[in-house]
Amino acid sequence: MAIATNLGFPRIGAHRELKRAIEKFWSGKIEGAELLEVCRELRAANWKLQQAAGIEHIPSNDFSMYDQVLDTSAMVGAVPKRYQWSGETVDSSTYFAMARGGKGGKSVAASTEGVSALEMTKWFDTNYHYLVPEFEAHQEFKLSSTKPVDEYLEAKALGIETRPVLLGPVSFLLLGKTWEEQIDPLSLLDRLLPVYEEVLSQLKEAGAEWVQIDEPCLVLDLTEAQRKAFQQTYDRLCKIAGGLKIALATYFGHLRDNLKTAVSLPVAALHIDLVRAPEQLDEVLDQLPAETLLSIGVIDGRNIWKNDFEKSLFLIEKTINRIGSERTLIGPSCSLLHSPVDLDNETDLDVEIKQWLAYAKQKLQEIGVLTQCVNQGNESVANALAENHAAMEARRTSPKVHRQDVKERCASVTESILKRQSPYVDRYKKQVKTLGLPLFPTTTIGSFPQTNEIRKARAAHKKGELSDADYEEFLKTCIARDIKYQEEAGLDVLVHGEAERNDMVEYFGEQLEGFLATQNGWVQSYGSRCVKPPIIFGDICRKGPMTIKWSQYAQSCTNKLMKGMLTGPVTILQWSFVRDDQPRSETCQQIGLAIRDEVQGLEASGIRIIQIDEPAVREGLPLRRTDWDAYLKWAVDCFRLASAGVRDETQIHTHMCYSEFNDIIEAIAALDADVISIETSRSNMELLDAFVQYKYPNEIGPGVYDIHSPRVPTVKWMEDLLEKALDVLEPQQIWVNPDCGLKTRKWEEVEPSLKNMVEAAKSLREKVATAH
Ligand SMILES: CN1c2c(nc(N)[nH]c2=O)NC[C@@H]1CNc1ccc(C(=O)N[C@@H](CCC(=O)N[C@@H](CCC(=O)N[C@@H](CCC(=O)O)C(=O)O)C(=O)O)C(=O)O)cc1
Ligand SMILES: N[C@@H](CCS)C(=O)O
Ligand SMILES: [Zn+2]
Numbered sequence: 001m002a003i004a005t006n007l008g009f010p011r012i013g014a015h016r017e018l019k020r021a022i023e024k025f026w027s028g029k030i031e032g033a034e035l036l037e038v039c040r041e042l043r044a045a046n047w048k049l050q051q052a053a054g055i056e057h058i059p060s061n062d063f064s065m066y067d068q069v070l071d072t073s074a075m076v077g078a079v080p081k082r083y084q085w086s087g088e089t090v091d092s093s094t095y096f097a098m099a100r101g102g103k104g105g106k107s108v109a110a111s112t113e114g115v116s117a118l119e120m121t122k123w124f125d126t127n128y129h130y131l132v133p134e135f136e137a138h139q140e141f142k143l144s145s146t147k148p149v150d151e152y153l154e155a156k157a158l159g160i161e162t163r164p165v166l167l168g169p170v171s172f173l174l175l176g177k178t179w180e181e182q183i184d185p186l187s188l189l190d191r192l193l194p195v196y197e198e199v200l201s202q203l204k205e206a207g208a209e210w211v212q213i214d215e216p217c218l219v220l221d222l223t224e225a226q227r228k229a230f231q232q233t234y235d236r237l238c239k240i241a242g243g244l245k246i247a248l249a250t251y252f253g254h255l256r257d258n259l260k261t262a263v264s265l266p267v268a269a270l271h272i273d274l275v276r277a278p279e280q281l282d283e284v285l286d287q288l289p290a291e292t293l294l295s296i297g298v299i300d301g302r303n304i305w306k307n308d309f310e311k312s313l314f315l316i317e318k319t320i321n322r323i324g325s326e327r328t329l330i331g332p333s334c335s336l337l338h339s340p341v342d343l344d345n346e347t348d349l350d351v352e353i354k355q356w357l358a359y360a361k362q363k364l365q366e367i368g369v370l371t372q373c374v375n376q377g378n379e380s381v382a383n384a385l386a387e388n389h390a391a392m393e394a395r396r397t398s399p400k401v402h403r404q405d406v407k408e409r410c411a412s413v414t415e416s417i418l419k420r421q422s423p424y425v426d427r428y429k430k431q432v433k434t435l436g437l438p439l440f441p442t443t444t445i446g447s448f449p450q451t452n453e454i455r456k457a458r459a460a461h462k463k464g465e466l467s468d469a470d471y472e473e474f475l476k477t478c479i480a481r482d483i484k485y486q487e488e489a490g491l492d493v494l495v496h497g498e499a500e501r502n503d504m505v506e507y508f509g510e511q512l513e514g515f516l517a518t519q520n521g522w523v524q525s526y527g528s529r530c531v532k533p534p535i536i537f538g539d540i541c542r543k544g545p546m547t548i549k550w551s552q553y554a555q556s557c558t559n560k561l562m563k564g565m566l567t568g569p570v571t572i573l574q575w576s577f578v579r580d581d582q583p584r585s586e587t588c589q590q591i592g593l594a595i596r597d598e599v600q601g602l603e604a605s606g607i608r609i610i611q612i613d614e615p616a617v618r619e620g621l622p623l624r625r626t627d628w629d630a631y632l633k634w635a636v637d638c639f640r641l642a643s644a645g646v647r648d649e650t651q652i653h654t655h656m657c658y659s660e661f662n663d664i665i666e667a668i669a670a671l672d673a674d675v676i677s678i679e680t681s682r683s684n685m686e687l688l689d690a691f692v693q694y695k696y697p698n699e700i701g702p703g704v705y706d707i708h709s710p711r712v713p714t715v716k717w718m719e720d721l722l723e724k725a726l727d728v729l730e731p732q733q734i735w736v737n738p739d740c741g742l743k744t745r746k747w748e749e750v751e752p753s754l755k756n757m758v759e760a761a762k763s764l765r766e767k768v769a770t771a772h
Pocket of ligand 1: 019127455456458459460501502503504505506525526528529530531532575615744
């Protein structure tokens with residue numbers, strides 16, 4: 001009999017119960033015991049849900065109070081010295097200090113106050129962020145958490161047998177960083193493996209039959225030495241595991257040149273992602289050792305579409321025909337962490353489109369149905385199969401999905417409309433003349449603090465408790481206040497503050513044709529922070545102006561230049577649930593055209609500077625280098641499509657945070673934005689190096705204010721950073737701005753910080769003037 005399997009379930013709760021409890025704990029409103037109780041309830045509810053759906057391999061230890069990679073650092077005692085950890089089990093104050101920095105307050109030990117958090121970065125090509133493990137030169141590891149065993153026993157006490165999940169030791173090391181560049185993290189493997197061996201022994205002792213070890217790095221480009229490390233690791237772990245069976249999970253892509261390594265590991269089961277890479281099935285089946293089980297990920301763990309049962313059954317039957325049902329596990333492509341929790345909580349969705357969707361809970365049911373289908377025959381699930389077939393057919397043919405006018409407009413896109421009228425050097429001269437900005441112009445990235453007052457007003461408006469007119473009036477007062485403040489601070493290019501936006505992608509999703517906003521489609525972005533990606537279900541076009549009213553109103557409040565503020569096509573695509581019935585590049589082009597219309601509309605309404613944010617360009621980069629060029633070509637083209645339809649005098653800005661630029665600097669230059677603002681303050685301007693080495697010709701705003709920290713940067717601090725930028729860039733190239741938007745900060749932090757930033761720019765202007 002084939003085995004219904006799951007790899008991980010969202011831990012936030014259907015109503016973001018975890019976020020609420022954790023934030024209450026952080027602010028001292030609840031005690032630790034109450035937080036632990038909420039966590040326990042969430043875990044129990046998730047396990048029971050999976051049991052009810054017929055899942056046989058139910059994961060445990062997939063729960064986390066913040067992040068599963070941080071949990072692994074805690075498990076192996078990889079706690080950097082700055083947290084002054086006692087060396088016993090990792091307590092919650094050390095854990096949260098590593099996650100968020102020592103912010104003081106009730107949940108954090110006094111000794112860690114002011115200590116910086118671990119670095120946070122993107123989990124592969126998802127919008128989930130993990131905390132980067134840090135390793136020291138003489139890093140020692142020791143088992144420092146009983147979480148995997150505790151959670152296994154917790155489920156057992158409820159009568160539920162689970163398969164504990166661990167992040168594999170090789171991926172854990174490869175995802176981490178060492179401060180000394182010459183140290184290869186994998187050189188620490190010999191010291192790390194005894195801890196994993198101890199965990200496996202404890203799990204075996206506790207009665208576990210299976211353990212799931214995730215090694216997503218097996219879908220990345222690896223060196224021969226790294227592949228060898230997998231071999232050595234699993235030779236060793238499988239030996240110690242004895243009767244405890246290891247399911248090795250790979251996901252997010254094709255194993256390609258690592259396939260030989262993956263299939264040769266002496267594990268009991270291998271999991272492969274057949275959503276991202278269905279074509280790898282044949283090769284894996286050809287090479288799989290006779291005794292190994294194969295877990296096939298046929299349900300998309302990263303999207304919200306109902307599974308196409310016919311397609312999945314084709315893959316499942318092919319597998320069973322080759323290796324037999326006893327050796328076949330049926331599951332999601334990856335952990336369901338990246339899916340929203342429960343479609344049943346969507347009460348306002350378009351009823352037709354809702355038929356096409358499945359969230360995590362529904363995906364479990366799909367796994368149950370598919371498994372039952374192959375185990376007990378089609379008749380046993382005849383209704384579910386018929387229903388699924390009808391839903392697939394309806395989606396394929398729905399007029400909601402296809403718009404001839406959009407398809408024709410896309411087909412008519414030519415190279416010439418991707419180009420600005422003149423090259424940058426000519427545009428620069430015109431913009432200097434017409435915009436009249438000083439040297440080192442100051443600006444911000446767009447958002448001002450999203451206060452409780454703003455979120456409450458938006459919620460009230462959504463519920464119908466605040467009329468359209470009153471909400472609009474409220475937003476106008478926010479804009480007027482933000483502008484007054486910016487004028488007082490002496491900023492040169494102002495913004496309207498984005499108070500009307502719940503999120504920089506969701507907001508556009510709510511207004512574009514072809515998108516659907518959800519009520520409860522939350523997924524974890526990092527820690528307690530969640531996002532609600534809109535669903536792209538059909539061909540996209542702009543129904544009408546999306547931001548112009550706000551920018552125009554803002555411009556009417558000031559004589560200073562007002563910067564229009566848009567999210568770019570690649571970021572909208574990347575942070576939405578996308579169509580799986582056409583290439584991403586086509587969807588992105590449709591968004592590019594819609595944004596182009598908005599850009600031209602802003603220009604026509606008198607806005608002379610327009611920023612198109614693209615923080616997700618780097619994250620969208622394919623996991624394998626050989627796929628980069630194709631992606632970068634269409635991503636750059638889509639940005640240019642959005643931005644190039646304006647006069648030379650209109651200045652186009654873009655903004656990118658969360659990015660390492662070295663790998664993609666050529667593509668960034670090809671965007672041909674007049675100005676780019678980037679995140680550089682945390683890295684002490686190191687992230688600027690790529691631009692310097694490339695001799696990036698256009699203007700750059702290297703962030704001088706770390707908006708991820710509550711700290712108010714001093715004038716001197718920012719002057720020093722600007723001096724560093726001045727050492728390597730021409731003065732006319734430099735803009736002065738924070739690293740990113742200010743939406744997560746408090747006004748009392750923002751006000752003095754921006755005043756200091758303006759002072760730093762003024763001081764630099766004086767220095768440059770006296771030097772010449
Ligand atoms: C720049 N980043 C972004 C990413 N992805 C995006 N889609 N957007 C981004 O900005 N990826 C990379 C980074 C990740 N960074 C962040 C930063 C902050 C958050 C965050 O704060 N998320 C909020 C949710 C934000 C939101 O959409 N809020 C809505 C709904 C507010 C809400 O929860 N309302 C309450 C009711 C309130 C009341 O009645 O008083 C409710 O629904 O229960 C809004 O403002 O309208 C979070 O809370 O997690 C995310 C990613
Ligand atoms: N304009 C956005 C960019 C965030 S990446 C903001 O300021 O929040
Ligand atoms: Zn940003």
